[in-house]
Amino acid sequence: MMSKVEKLTERLQGIEIRKKSLGLKASVGGIGSTTAVSERRRETTSLEDKSLVYGREKDKEAILQLLLKEDESVSVSVIPIVGMGGIGKTTLARLVYNDERIKGCFDPKLWVCVSDDYDVVRVTKAILEAFTSDANKLETLNMLQKKLNEKLSGKRFLLVLDDAWNDNYADWDVLRRPFMHGAPGSKIILTTRLRNVAKITSTLCPSQLAYTLNELSKDECLSLFAHHALARPNFDAHPHLKEIGEKIVNKCKGLPLAAKTLGGLLRNESQQRVWENISDSKIWDLPEQQSNILPALRLSYHHLPSHLKQCFAYCAIFPKDYAFDKGELILLWMGVGLLPLSTEKKQMEDFGSEYFDDLLSRSFFQQSSAFESRFVMHDLLNDLTLYIAGDICFMLDKLVGDKQIEIPEGARHLSFLRQRFDGLQRFRPTYKRQHL
Numbered sequence: 001m002m003s004k005v006e007k008l009t010e011r012l013q014g015i016e017i018r019k020k021s022l023g024l025k026a027s028v029g030g031i032g033s034t035t036a037v038s039e040r041r042r043e044t045t046s047l048e049d050k051s052l053v054y055g056r057e058k059d060k061e062a063i064l065q066l067l068l069k070e071d072e073s074v075s076v077s078v079i080p081i082v083g084m085g086g087i088g089k090t091t092l093a094r095l096v097y098n099d100e101r102i103k104g105c106f107d108p109k110l111w112v113c114v115s116d117d118y119d120v121v122r123v124t125k126a127i128l129e130a131f132t133s134d135a136n137k138l139e140t141l142n143m144l145q146k147k148l149n150e151k152l153s154g155k156r157f158l159l160v161l162d163d164a165w166n167d168n169y170a171d172w173d174v175l176r177r178p179f180m181h182g183a184p185g186s187k188i189i190l191t192t193r194l195r196n197v198a199k200i201t202s203t204l205c206p207s208q209l210a211y212t213l214n215e216l217s218k219d220e221c222l223s224l225f226a227h228h229a230l231a232r233p234n235f236d237a238h239p240h241l242k243e244i245g246e247k248i249v250n251k252c253k254g255l256p257l258a259a260k261t262l263g264g265l266l267r268n269e270s271q272q273r274v275w276e277n278i279s280d281s282k283i284w285d286l287p288e289q290q291s292n293i294l295p296a297l298r299l300s301y302h303h304l305p306s307h308l309k310q311c312f313a314y315c316a317i318f319p320k321d322y323a324f325d326k327g328e329l330i331l332l333w334m335g336v337g338l339l340p341l342s343t344e345k346k347q348m349e350d351f352g353s354e355y356f357d358d359l360l361s362r363s364f365f366q367q368s369s370a371f372e373s374r375f376v377m378h379d380l381l382n383d384l385t386l387y388i389a390g391d392i393c394f395m396l397d398k399l400v401g402d403k404q405i406e407i408p409e410g411a412r413h414l415s416f417l418r419q420r421f422d423g424l425q426r427f428r429p430t431y432k433r434q435h436l
């Protein structure tokens with residue numbers, strides 16, 4: 001053991017000598033400067049403000065018209081909003097859901113995040129939970145559906161099913177049964193990336209099966225980008241950055257998520273050279289088949305300071321749409337040694353809090369709309385963490401069903417969602433893995 005430590009020390013000393021001879025300096029790795037990123041000014045709270053949604057007036061109007069239209073041919077109308085990931089479907093649905101004009105038109109109003117692990121029981125339970133905390137006591141689908149039917153029967157309700165992926169008609173047919181007894185005029189807004197999901201659920205006329213959400217216009221995208229990069233929706237205070245800003249925005253192809261993340265990356269960075277670095281990066285031209293990660297997101301990660309890269313990648317332990325708590329994540333980072341040791345002036349928790357706020361201000365995290373004090377990652381950013389972390393982080397919940405479970409040898413961090421009855425059997429696959 002001793003000799004191993006000695007060898008290691010020797011290697012480190014060698015590196016130290018080479019570092020000096022090459023004139024390398026310690027840096028946090030942030031774009032364009034070596035000053036600690038944590039010292040920069042940041043604004044974190046106003047970003048989720050409704051007034052900061054750019055464009056979408058026409059889209060909002062169109063959906064509102066569909067909501068307010070009396071359609072006598074069906075008891076419950078289903079309005080699918082379709083568009084690619086990060087284009088703003090959830091944002092649009094939220095805008096409509098909170099609009100003054102539908103206040104008083106629907107009771108109850110319910111919002112349920114369906115996400116990719118769709119299963120009829122879970123979704124039914126989630127809808128029911130909006131009414132009663134007793135949903136957990138109901139075991140079978142039959143019990144859940146009967147209760148939900150009771151709650152919705154005769155009511156003119158509005159339900160948003162956000163982020164649906166399942167295009168199996170049989171599943172949809174079962175899921176929708178309790179909705180059928182709602183009062184006429186009840187509506188369901190369903191957001192999805194998949195046109196097939198719209199096909200099986202829509203009650204709109206066949207010529208317009210779904211509301212297709214398109215890219216933002218160039219100007220809207222530019223304002224959104226400038227808002228995140230310069231804290232105002234224009235370049236008036238930084239005219240020298242306008243041209244290069246436009247170039248970057250062109251590469252975002254009207255995708256708000258891309259414009260927002262890149263804006264966050266360049267936040268408070270006024271050196272033209274740094275902006276040019278982003279615009280000219282080779283990452284834009286990497287072949288897409290290497291991964292499904294958007295170049296804009298990959299680029300944002302690439303330019304994170306290294307201490308934030310590690311902390312962000314660690315978030316691969318979170319399941320999609322998981323709403324996490326700031327303090328809890330900081331404790332997890334502390335637990336796995338991702339934060340600097342406390343100094344006289346600063347506790348480890350203070351470093352964690354700064355790192356967290358920095359990731360939030362760069363739009364890697366965003367405030368949860370369901371729980372005010374919690375945070376979520378956009379699902380494309382969640383995909384990015386999985387891509388970066390590779391085998392290192394592993395979610396036990398991925399391994400459902402009867403499949404033979406194999407945790408990768410390189411796994412270091414494992415997470416699982418607690419179930420009602422967790423037997424030791426569930427953790428058997430971890431026995432072989434010594435480095436977890």
Ligand SMILES: Nc1ncnc2c1ncn2[C@@H]1O[C@H](COP(=O)(O)OP(=O)(O)OP(=O)(O)O)[C@@H](O)[C@H]1O
Nearest residue numbers: 052053054084085086087088089090091256257379
């Ligand atoms: N018009 C807009 N103005 C400002 N920000 C926007 C706008 N549209 C979307 N965004 C921001 O872009 C990000 C992606 O939007 P959103 O989550 O609505 O996309 P989505 O289409 O629902 O994606 P997914 O298919 O992955 O669910 C969000 O952080 C949102 O705040």
Ligand SMILES: [Mg+2]
Nearest residue numbers: 089090163191
């Ligand atoms: Mg969405």
